[in-house]
Amino acid sequence: MGVFDLILGPILMGTQMNVLLMGIMIVQCYVYFERYKGDKPWIKATVWLLLLLDLLSSSFAMAMTYNYLVTNFGNIPAIQVTNTGIDPYPLLTGITALVVQTFFAWRIHVLTKNKLLAIIIAALSIIQMLASLGTMIGGLIVKDFVKLEQIKQISLIWLFGSVITDVIITVSLVRILSKKKTGFASTDHLISKIIRSTVQTGLLTTTFALGVVIAYLVSDSTMHLAFGLPLSKLYTNTLLSSLNARSAWSPEGYTTASHTAIQLPTGSGSQAYNEYSINTTNGIAVNVSKSSHTQTDSSSNEIHEMKTYKESPKHLNIV
Structure with missing residues (x-):
């Protein structure tokens, strides 16, 4: 060289x-x-x-x-x-x-x-x-x-x-x-x-x-x-x-500047999902909620059953 x-x-x-x-x-x-x-x-x-x-x-x-x-x-x-x-x-x-x-x-x-x-x-x-x-x-x-x-x-x-x-x-x-x-x-x-x-x-x-x-x-x-x-x-x-x-x-969810939500099916056969809500402005707080929704349509009535519960947020606090 x-x-x-x-x-x-x-x-x-x-x-x-x-x-x-x-x-x-x-x-x-x-x-x-x-x-x-x-x-x-x-x-x-x-x-x-x-x-x-x-x-x-x-x-x-x-x-x-x-x-x-x-x-x-x-x-x-x-x-x-x-x-x-x-x-x-x-x-x-x-x-x-x-x-x-x-x-x-x-x-x-x-x-x-x-x-x-x-x-x-x-x-x-x-x-x-x-x-x-x-x-x-x-x-x-x-x-x-x-x-x-x-x-x-x-x-x-x-x-x-x-x-x-x-x-x-x-x-x-x-x-x-x-x-x-x-x-x-x-x-x-x-x-x-x-x-x-x-x-x-x-x-x-x-x-x-x-x-x-x-x-x-x-x-x-x-x-x-x-x-x-x-x-x-x-x-x-x-x-x-x-x-x-x-x-x-959250490739399967939606994202804004401060919020991400992920909806994942439970695989139970009904319209049920787990939702993970992620706050990404001041940190990440993962809130897990589970919902199930059963709907029956007829000419005279509709039956709606909603069951929800929330667990304590799992705070990751990552900017």
């Missing part, structure tokens, strides 16, 4: 992935604002903030790539140092991770009322963000890619901080949701779907963050940027995916 492969190749791949995920993020934001108009203002503000951070991240990534591949094409000394496009990358990624991770810390607090766990997650996230700021400052001072070894310690605090926080969030959510199963097959199936989604999205960000760490440790080239440049987009898409998935939890 030549110098262009080692330095420009990972930058080009990372930028392409960054822009691709930016497009997915825009679609997710459109779906969110169309579908969940009843969400709390602060949640909407969080989504707008993440969209702004993503736009900045993509803009800087494209400016960096243009500088290396067009403005300084063939200029080997110029591509061996950082430029203004790459300099903000650590901080933007750290801030994005902070916003997303603290959102999930709040979600865990709502689920468990465990302030200590939420505080630990938030504290770790703040540490990784501050370390990302230190990494950016170090990069501005060092500049030369080969000499970035000098700021490896602060960079590893940032990257390992992100990985550890992601793992804690994923494991905590899976354990919490597993304990929320009610014994009702349909409700438990719903919870299992949420658990699978949580694991999949958590593993995605963790895998890419580990990819950055490994590439940073084993190579002096820019290989870590192939994983690092898209990382902030994975965080934002994870949160938006989690918010938008609320409507997909």
Whole structure:
């Protein structure tokens, strides 16, 4: 491999992935604002903030790539140092991770009322963000890619901080949701779907963050940027995916911005069904009601028999 492969190749791949995920993020934001108009203002503000951070991240990534591949094409000394496009990358990624991770810390607090766990997650996230700021400052001072070894310690605090926080969030959510199963097959199936989604999205960000760490440790080239440049987009898409998935939890029912109802036949041969009412604005409250309806039509009369009962709501409280 030549110098262009080692330095420009990972930058080009990372930028392409960054822009691709930016497009997915825009679609997710459109779906969110169309579908969940009843969400709390602060949640909407969080989504707008993440969209702004993503736009900045993509803009800087494209400016960096243009500088290396067009403005300084063939200029080997110029591509061996950082430029203004790459300099903000650590901080933007750290801030994005902070916003997303603290959102999930709040979600865990709502689920468990465990302030200590939420505080630990938030504290770790703040540490990784501050370390990302230190990494950016170090990069501005060092500049030369080969000499970035000098700021490896602060960079590893940032990257390992992100990985550890992601793992804690994923494991905590899976354990919490597993304990929320009610014994009702349909409700438990719903919870299992949420658990699978949580694991999949958590593993995605963790895998890419580990990819950055490994590439940073084993190579002096820019290989870590192939994983690092898209990382902030994975965080934002994870949160938006989690918010938008609320409507997909009831494929056989109907959904509004704040309410989902699932009607499932009992299979008894009569017009009987179980209805699961799910409030998804401030959380999930699964109310289970069972109804049976027998109707006989004749020319003179109609017989209606209604039997209903409700069980205590099973509160999951997931935003």
